[in-house]
Amino acid sequence: xxxxxxxxxxxxxxxxxxxxxxxxxxxxxxxxxxxxxxxxxxxxxxxxxxxxxxxxxxxxxxxxxxxxxxxxxxxxxxxxxxxxxxxxxxxxxxxxxxxxxxxxxxxxxxxxxxxxxxxxxxxxxxxxxxxxxxxx
Amino acid sequence: xxxxxxxxxxxxxxxxxxxxxxxxxxxxxxxxxxxxxxxxxxxxxxxxxxxxxxxxxxxxxxxxxxxxxxxxxxxxxxxxxxxxxxxxxxxxxxxxxxxxxxxxxxxxxxxxxxxxxxxxxxxxxxxxxxxxxxxx
DNA sequence: GCAGGTGGTTACCATCCGGATACCGGCTAG
DNA sequence: CTAGCCGGTATCCGGATGGTAACCACCTGC
Numbered sequence: 001x002x003x004x005x006x007x008x009x010x011x012x013x014x015x016x017x018x019x020x021x022x023x024x025x026x027x028x029x030x031x032x033x034x035x036x037x038x039x040x041x042x043x044x045x046x047x048x049x050x051x052x053x054x055x056x057x058x059x060x061x062x063x064x065x066x067x068x069x070x071x072x073x074x075x076x077x078x079x080x081x082x083x084x085x086x087x088x089x090x091x092x093x094x095x096x097x098x099x100x101x102x103x104x105x106x107x108x109x110x111x112x113x114x115x116x117x118x119x120x121x122x123x124x125x126x127x128x129x130x131x132x133x134x135x136x
Numbered sequence: 137x138x139x140x141x142x143x144x145x146x147x148x149x150x151x152x153x154x155x156x157x158x159x160x161x162x163x164x165x166x167x168x169x170x171x172x173x174x175x176x177x178x179x180x181x182x183x184x185x186x187x188x189x190x191x192x193x194x195x196x197x198x199x200x201x202x203x204x205x206x207x208x209x210x211x212x213x214x215x216x217x218x219x220x221x222x223x224x225x226x227x228x229x230x231x232x233x234x235x236x237x238x239x240x241x242x243x244x245x246x247x248x249x250x251x252x253x254x255x256x257x258x259x260x261x262x263x264x265x266x267x268x269x270x271x272x
Numbered sequence: 273g274c275a276g277g278t279g280g281t282t283a284c285c286a287t288c289c290g291g292a293t294a295c296c297g298g299c300t301a302g
Numbered sequence: 303c304t305a306g307c308c309g310g311t312a313t314c315c316g317g318a319t320g321g322t323a324a325c326c327a328c329c330t331g332c
Contacts, residue, residue, distance in 0.1 A: 026161070058291080059291065069254075069257040071254075071256075077309090099160070102234070110231060113207060181279055193280060197281085218330075219280090
């Protein structure tokens with residue numbers, strides 16, 4: 001089976017920058033990232049684990065099952081000698097790319113302000129809200 | 137002091153419909169709702185509790201402190217005989233209204249599909265993902 | 273004096289969520 | 303035979319999250 005889509009960039013999610021201040025979440029912690037991983041076509045389980053650095057098999061399975069159940073993702077297992085399973089966006093899942101992109105654009109645009117606010121809050125951090133990490 | 141903005145509609149968040157399937161979240165469970173409550177101008181603590189049916193003082197405080205820390209909301213306490221505290225959106229917080237609106241529009245547009253997917257999943261519900269309720 | 277509103281705080285609790293670790297059967301390459 | 307990849311599952315765990323209930327000081331109105 002010839003590869004149709006380019007392999008995922010292991011660096012597509014910078015581990016330092018864009019994940020921990022962003023106040024948007026889609027579904028669980030990984031759902032947004034997964035959706036974006038699938039935007040160029042179907043991906044295999046292990047393929048998804050590459051850019052989602054550090055995600056464990058269990059958690060990825062969990063997240064994918066949730067997305068499948070909600071009609072965002074379609075899972076296809078092929079009856080081949082070597083086990084192969086592919087995950088692809090449904091039209092519904094694909095329609096999510098737009099609002100996700102809007103959220104990303106917002107974050108990118110206001111990144112400095114977000115950092116500033118966080119930094120300014122640190123000294124007298126009342127440390128109440130739970131937004132220490134936010135997912136994507 | 138004259139009231140500038142219309143009182144909040146206690147029904148502005150339908151308790152049945154728009155909250156529990158929506159796969160978007162902003163910050164913690166209440167942050168998105170709070171932001172939208174503040175879009176027409178500053179609101180007082182108790183005023184916010186009305187449309188946010190069921191939110192307890194503690195949880196609202198928590199959420200507001202988080203938003204304040206992240207620069208989305210500004211808290212102003214007035215030195216008056218009767219205690220008065222107002223919460224208002226900062227420009228940064230206001231800028232969030234757009235992507236939030238995009239998310240809402242998406243949800244509204246795909247509501248039926250979301251419901252269908254959920255319903256179809258119920259019989260053989262593998263019940264793995266944590267998206268039973270989503271907040272936003 | 274007492275009830276009631278305002279804007280919280282404190283202590284406690286159940287649940288959830290993500291993660292670590294170990295393990296699995298089927299297949300293939302050496 | 304053995305090692306390793308593939309796509310998971312089973313079990314356990316700690317911390318975050320959200321909620322309840324009780325309490326608080328201060329002020330106003332009856």
